[in-house]
Amino acid sequence: MENTERLQNVSVLGAAGKMGSGILLLTALELADLSLKPENKDKTFILNAIDVSDAGLSGLMKYLQGQFIKAAEKKTVQLRGMYENRDELIENYDIINQYVFDVMNIIRPTTKMEVAYNSTLVFEAIIENPDVKVKLLSQIDQNNHHKPWYFTNTSSIPITQLDSAANLGGRILGVHFYNPPAVQKLVEVIKGKETREDLNEFALGLIKSMRKKAVPSNDFAGFIGNGHFMRDALHGINEAKKLAKESSWVEGVYTINKVTQDYLVRPMGIFQLIDYVGVEVCSYIMSVMNPHVKDEDLHSDVLDQLIVQGVLGGQYSSGAQKDGILKYEKGRPVAVWDLDRKDYIYFTDFQDACDAKLGKMPSTFMPWKAVNFNRSKAAILETYFNDLNGMNSLGANIAKTYNSRSNEIGKKLVADSVAHSEADVNTVMLTGFFHAYGPINEYLK
Numbered sequence: 001m002e003n004t005e006r007l008q009n010v011s012v013l014g015a016a017g018k019m020g021s022g023i024l025l026l027t028a029l030e031l032a033d034l035s036l037k038p039e040n041k042d043k044t045f046i047l048n049a050i051d052v053s054d055a056g057l058s059g060l061m062k063y064l065q066g067q068f069i070k071a072a073e074k075k076t077v078q079l080r081g082m083y084e085n086r087d088e089l090i091e092n093y094d095i096i097n098q099y100v101f102d103v104m105n106i107i108r109p110t111t112k113m114e115v116a117y118n119s120t121l122v123f124e125a126i127i128e129n130p131d132v133k134v135k136l137l138s139q140i141d142q143n144n145h146h147k148p149w150y151f152t153n154t155s156s157i158p159i160t161q162l163d164s165a166a167n168l169g170g171r172i173l174g175v176h177f178y179n180p181p182a183v184q185k186l187v188e189v190i191k192g193k194e195t196r197e198d199l200n201e202f203a204l205g206l207i208k209s210m211r212k213k214a215v216p217s218n219d220f221a222g223f224i225g226n227g228h229f230m231r232d233a234l235h236g237i238n239e240a241k242k243l244a245k246e247s248s249w250v251e252g253v254y255t256i257n258k259v260t261q262d263y264l265v266r267p268m269g270i271f272q273l274i275d276y277v278g279v280e281v282c283s284y285i286m287s288v289m290n291p292h293v294k295d296e297d298l299h300s301d302v303l304d305q306l307i308v309q310g311v312l313g314g315q316y317s318s319g320a321q322k323d324g325i326l327k328y329e330k331g332r333p334v335a336v337w338d339l340d341r342k343d344y345i346y347f348t349d350f351q352d353a354c355d356a357k358l359g360k361m362p363s364t365f366m367p368w369k370a371v372n373f374n375r376s377k378a379a380i381l382e383t384y385f386n387d388l389n390g391m392n393s394l395g396a397n398i399a400k401t402y403n404s405r406s407n408e409i410g411k412k413l414v415a416d417s418v419a420h421s422e423a424d425v426n427t428v429m430l431t432g433f434f435h436a437y438g439p440i441n442e443y444l445k
């Protein structure tokens with residue numbers, strides 16, 4: 001089957017979800033551009049947006065309309081070329097309206113899974129539960145005579161496991177977008193043992209056309225991104241616990257969050273990142289990964305306790321951060337959840353004492369935002385970390401230990417053949433987590 005033919009009937013499962021909505025947006029724009037090519041003018045392109053939530057689908061359509069207007073506004077010159085034979089489209093807004101109509105026209109929102117029985121490509125982005133994923137994939141495959149190809153957005157389940165449990169005969173590939181898919185450049189691509197090479201090639205072409213960066217990962221639970229993030233998060237939790245012995249849990253969390261954001265020049269602290277992804281999601285990903293790892297226990301009793309206490313983080317559909325380990329006001333952390341008092345304690349109650357214990361930051365410190373997009377990033381980081389290396393404060397020492405653990409995790413991902421190379425590990429953390437530098441670095445000694 002030709003690639004264009006394969007893209008004529010696509011289904012996205014879990015289309016109303018955080019990841020599914022972004023994947024649907026990117027796929028819709030691809031299909032619209034294909035459908036507007038002169039050689040495809042007699043072909044129909046269908047993109048089924050499938051989800052169990054009716055309300056979610058209706059919110060999705062509103063979200064998409066706004067996004068398509070933005071996308072059309074950004075490429076009016078290109079669209080003029082695409083619509084050059086449409087003399088009636090004169091003003092920019094004529095072109096924008098037509099494009100939005102054409103993209104929306106491709107999308108069929110539905111709660112009926114059966115529409116996927118006609119698809120030639122199925123993109124699965126439903127909840128991270130192996131049993132639910134396998135049941136849905138095998139139901140579609142048993143009823144679909146096209147022998148469709150499947151992409152799965154799973155964050156942690158081995159592709160080989162999904163392939164064999166759903167009996168897909170190698171017609172499945174991990175295509176792991178990062179959150180939010182429309183913004184994040186990285187896509188991890190994971191072949192299972194039996195995955196067909198032509199499916200892999202097809203995916204790489206599509207990812208390139210979406211202007212994303214594909215990084216191959218081996219089929220090991222958690223892959224590269226979560227393989228690093230989950231271990232990095234556990235290290236952060238353990239460091240906070242150590243500090244809590246001398247002070248309190250809230251002070252430990254505040255301190256480690258500050259060191260991981262400021263001292264390590266990251267876009268957000270480790271506890272804010274756990275909240276961003278969601279406390280339950282992190283705990284669940286660890287539980288899926290844990291049976292597949294040797295010599296380590298990817299599990300956190302603190303996360304269990306937070307879940308029992310209903311402290312979950314995650315995001316509202318508007319993208320705003322929900323309260324979790326940290327409490328947020330205007331998007332910024334302002335308090336830490338106290339596990340004993342079962343309430344938030346504001347930073348203002350203990351921040352000055354914690355900062356004093358950490359010691360002074362080097363005078364060459366610049367926040368992540370000022371460093372990451374700076375043309376002199378490498379030189380700035382080198383000077384800053386040189387200064388930090390020369391310090392013996394609590395903050396500098398926690399940062400050094402943290403960096404060396406991150407480094408060790410990165411190298412182990414290569415040694416365990418999860419990543420093909422150290423460069424791939426660094427690319428994943430730079431493009432999927434927006435780190436300013438990769439975990440395998442020479443900065444902190």
Ligand SMILES: NC(=O)c1ccc[n+]([C@@H]2O[C@H](COP(=O)([O-])OP(=O)(O)OC[C@H]3O[C@@H](n4cnc5c(N)ncnc54)[C@H](O)[C@@H]3O)[C@@H](O)[C@H]2O)c1
Nearest residue numbers: 014016017018019051052053125126127128153154155179
């Ligand atoms: N959130 C992240 O940061 C992130 C990043 C990368 C990958 N992922 C992976 O993407 C997948 C989706 O995660 P998410 O965060 O978007 O979850 P989500 O909860 O936001 O979305 C899941 C969607 O699937 C729908 N759904 C549930 N069961 C369904 C079924 N049987 N049929 C059809 N729709 C169903 C839900 O209604 C929901 O809209 C998971 O596998 C997750 O591991 C998540």
